[in-house]
Structure formats: structure tokens, C-alpha cells
Amino acid sequence: MTAASTTLVLGGARSGKSTFAERLVDGIGLTKIYLATATAGDDEMHVRVAQHRRQRGEGWITVEEPLTLVDALTREATVGRVVLVDCLTLWLSNLMFAERDPEIEAKRLVRFLDVSRYPIVFVSNEVGLGLVPETPLGRAFRDAQGRLNQIIAAAVPNVAFIAAGLPLWLKRSQEN
Template sequence: MTDLVTTLVLGGARSGKSAFAESLVSASALTKVYVATATAGDEEMKSRIALHRARRGEGWITIEEPLALVDALTREASRNRVVLVDCLTLWLSNLMFAGRDPEVEARRLTQFLGVAKHPVVFVSNEVGLGLVPETPLGRAFRDAQGRLNQVVAAAVPQVVFMAAGLPLWLKR
């Protein structure tokens, strides 16, 4: 696929969003860069990360960046590459736990998107479709995730929502 453009892939847990995003990037002739925002804090997360790596296979450059996403994108998306960011939800969680302002970081991200020269595919969770979280932190996270998804969706040319492994194009 030579006409890959910057895309936001949204969905719930196990909706197929990562695999779909990987398929978009894999179809490109550009060098493939995977920016991982997850940290392997426990055995279960280590296992998830290993499964993602195995599914991608060879031919990907992997950058682990839990916080300085815009810096990584500025560096990596400027060299005839396509970058897959998986995922904005973990990035947001990392920002909040580090005491960083998610709105400031979202602004930095959308400013980058306004000048990006090569495509970026973002994966993000749609967390606002379920129950209202019980705790103030849970509600703050859900609200921040919804705002982040909105500003990124407004800044990119394509948005797809994944449900049961099926893509529903929201914006093309």
C-alpha cells in the first residue's frame, strides 16, 4: 500500500486493533518502526509484549518509549519510515503516573501531527463505552483518554474503530 496516511485505530480490549494497525503498516513499502509505550512491569505484561513481538515478526525496528512519545516520533517519523505507536492508552497512563499534564502532551502530539512528513498509525483504546469507573482516578483517566482520542482523531486524516476484529471506518 503506497497511499498509507496517518491513521488512528480505536477499539476495546481484544478488539483486533493492534493486529489491524500492524497490517496497515506491513502493507507499506516504507521502513517499519514500532514505538512501544508499554513497560514490562510484571510477568503478564512481559508475556503480552512477547506475543506482540512474535506476531510482528522480523523487519521491524522497535523503539521503547513510555513517556517521550513526541520526541521519538520527531526522530523516527522523519526518515522515510512509517511508525506504529502502540498504544496511546498506555502512554496516557504513563504520563498520568509520572505527574505530567496529559493535555499539554496531547497538544504537543497534535502540533507534531500538523508537520509530520511520514505516516504514523496510532492504536488507542476506547474506554468510555463501559461502566463509569468507581474511583476519581479511574474517572479522570477515562475522561483524559476520551479527550486524547478526540484531539488525535481531529488531527489525523483516517480513523477506524475495531469491533470483534472488524474495521469500521469513521473517517477517511
């Protein structure tokens, strides 16, 4: 896997996107960094985090970073490593709840990707295929998620959409 292998993995809830992303980086011979953006604020999220750790298995270094994603990537995306960011959706919700500007943070992330030489796999939810959220906050989140996915998809050489655990490659570099 090379820097050109940086990939965005999109899909709906329980589509298999995290499992697919883990398989992309599992067994490529590099140190695997799992950059988790989730915060376990309640019992149900503690269970989900534990399930994800069990699912990943051994051999992953977990780094938890709910807000300062670019800073964490600057530290963790180095020679001999591949970073899996799971997920941009939770990162976005964390930014919104912290009253940070998602557009500024997304532009910062794209600037980082422009100079990064190391492979990164991003996981993100495709939220635009469902019902229109009934609350203003829900609609604002859906819109921000759609914009974030578009910005990252444009910045990376590979984009896969996962449905029922199966990938549909929307964009794939010739180096893979």
C-alpha cells in the same frame, strides 16, 4: 502510504486493533518502526510484550518510549519509514503516573502532527463504552482518554474503529 495516511485505530480491549494497525503498515515498502509505549513492570506484562513481538513477526524495528512520545516521533518518523505507535492508552497512563499534564502532551503531539510529513499509525483504546469506573482515578483516566482520542481523531485524516477484528472507518481521506 503517504503522510495523509496517518491513522488513528480505536477499539476496545482485545478488539483486534493492534493486528489491524500492523496490517495497515505491513507490506507498504517502508521500514516499519514499532514505537512501544508499554513498560513491562511485572511478569504478566513481560508475557504480553513477548506475545506482541511474536505476533508482529520479522521486519520491525522496535523503539520503546513510555513518556516522550513526540521526541521519539521526531527521531523515528523520517523518510522511508512508517511508525506504528502502540499505544496511546498506555502512554496516557504513563503520563498520569509520572504526574505530567496529559493535555499539554496531547497538544504537543498535535503540533507535531501538523508539521509531520510521514505516515504514523496510532493505536488507542476506546474506554467510554464500558461501565463508569468506581474510583476517582479510574474516572479521571477514562475522561482523559476520551479527550485524547478526540484530539488525535481531529488531527489525523483517517480514523478506524475496530470491533471483533473488523474495521469501521469513522473518517477516511480521499488519498487512500
